[in-house]
Amino acid sequence: MTAAVTTAPATTTRGAGKTSRRRSAVWLGLTPFALYVLLFLAIPAVLAVGSGFFSSAGAFTFDNFSALADPVITGDLVATIELSVVTAVIGAVLGAIICFALLGTKPDGWLRTAIDSASSVLAQFGGVMLAFAFVATIGQQGLITAWLTTTFGWTDNPFVVFNNNGPLLYQVAGLTIPYVYFQVPLMVIVFMPAMEGLKATWGEANATLGGTRFTYWTRIAMPILAPAFFGSVILLFANSFSSYATAAALISQGGILPLDIKGALTSETVIGKANEAGVLALAMVVVMIVVMVGYSFLDRRASRWRS
Amino acid sequence: MSLEAQVAPRAGKTPRYGAEPSKAIRRVILIVAGILFLIPIGAMVQFTLRIGQPAPGQAQPLGFQHYLDIFNPANELTYDQLFQGIQNSVVIALFTVVIVLVLLLPTMILVELKFPQLRKVLEFICLVPITIPSVVLVVGFIPVYSTVAQIFGSTPYTLAFGIGVIVLPYAYRPIAANLAGVDVTTLSEASRSLGAGWGNVLWRVILPNLRRGILSAVFITIAVVLGEYTIASFLSQNTFQTALALLEQQDPYVAVIFALLALIFAFVLLVVIGRFGSVRRTRRAPRPRKAPVNP
DSSP states (O other): OOHHHHHHHOOOOOGGGGGGGHHHHHHHTTTHHHHHHHHIIIHHHHHHHHHGBBOOSSSSSSGGGGGGOOHHHHHHHHHHHHHHHHHHHHHHHHHHHHHHHHTOTTTSSSSHHHHHHHHHHHHHHHHHHHHHHHHHHTTTTTTHHHHHHHOOOOOOOOTOOOOOOOOOOGGGGGHHHHHHHHHHHHHHHHHHHHHHHHHHHHHHHHHHHOOOOHIIIIIIIIHHHHHHHHHHHHHHHHHHOOOOHHHHHSSSOOOOHHHHHHHHHHHHSSTTTHHHHHHHHHHHHHHHHHHHHHHHHHHHHHHHTTO | OOHHHHHTTSSOOOOOSSSOOOHHHHHHHHHHHHHHHHHHHHHHHHHBOOSSOOTTTOOOOBHHHHHHHHGGGGGGHHHHHHHHHHHHHHHHHHHHHHIIIIIIIIHHHHHHHOOOOGGGHHHHHHHHHHHHOOHHHHHHHHHHHHHHHHHSSSSSOOOOOOOHHHHHHHHHHHHHOOOOHHHHHHHHHHHHHTTHHHHHIIIIIHHHHHHHHHHHHHHHHHHHHHHOOOHHHTTTTOOHHHHHHHHHOOOOHHHHHHHHHHHHHHHHEEEEEEEEEEEOGTTTOOSSTTTTTTO
């Protein structure tokens, strides 16, 4: 998919007539970037997805796709999607509430600068450092965990034992909490422009026509914001779905698809597992493409009210 | 909004027509959110101050012991890998910034000036890395990097090529927003007609106008590189994040101290971007600054 697009600049011939030689010289200016994208984006993407179609000996095969019939893998795929949906919805709702609170604040004021910067940092915060933060908060020895056990005497709180399976934080369900921590700031970043697009005149028009603030929200603001909101939910879903580092730092193996890819790639006991990673990668890309097509559709709807 | 402000002074009780929340509601939401988001950060701070295990029924003893440990020469060996990782990450960040400035930026300007019909294609290419999870890309990076290693040797610095791809969407957006606000075509035609060569046009007209976008792109690039874990860990290179993950096994306290420092550093970096004025709000809006065509 990407290969076709990235090579396009190099093959199209547009310049006609007397300027054609100069234009082809200008075309050359695009080649360094085109080459870079080809080598480090297109080729790796094709290799990643393509490797699923080959055996470890290099022969073309569909055998690796049996991985998708493995109940462990399908279970993990479902768990990954569930985790992504739950954290996307929670993150979107909480983030939208924060955006609402920020309406009417000066865009260049210190409050907005601080919140914008904090949101950017925290949205990028996924990974090892985020894992540290939550180990220190709700890990076995975490601040909140200790507080619940010592102050309230609640020694079997979910942060100590969840599902008879050790602390909540080290299970897939527990990933919800750190994931929401980076989803909410991302929602603030992506949804705020849509919120700011609500024009004051619409509120005034509503008031002149005898509407209340309730009708303003239910009949004007919410329908207008809906496409942007659902578009943001999709973006948040994609963000959770592709997140790897946080989970890797908290869970040693399996449970969600990105960790299965790691498991397949680093497996030293089973030969040929590395090509299974290609199949898992393909599965992830398929989910992402479906999701992104939905996003571009909603984004087009949402942009109608921008400008 | 500005009209409302003119009609009624801020202090007066004006009926609210639009979407804005009341002051009290705004305060409650922001304070609750602020507290919830500060708890994990606060827990990290408290964690770095912990000394030993609390005796049963006693409070956790706190102190600055772990901060002093960093400077203790006896621990040099323990932290050696971390400092090496930080150093590697800084060099990788530098190389990645060079990739953004030498490969992405000129291409964006060229497309804007000469091939506006390719704008959509370039945007699509630059946003693709958001769609492809890093874990997926890494599956393809492994064979690519075995070739790269034959050419450049297996140094951590070559990670800049891979991370440069991850950075594309983040670097593209501020520069694109800036380009949209500045009419580079008119600017370059004007300076060309006044006798400037292309070098002059680029250095003295276009780049100064794109300063904010470029600066944002550079800062965000640095922040992304310092936080990158997936690619480095799969390609078994030592960077800041992979070293942190390793150090956590040996000395979790110092690992968390450095994580906190990195967070503060990134926050300050982004506040600086914010103070430079965020470019994204000026999208497609004519700037008063570049308008003095009429005397």
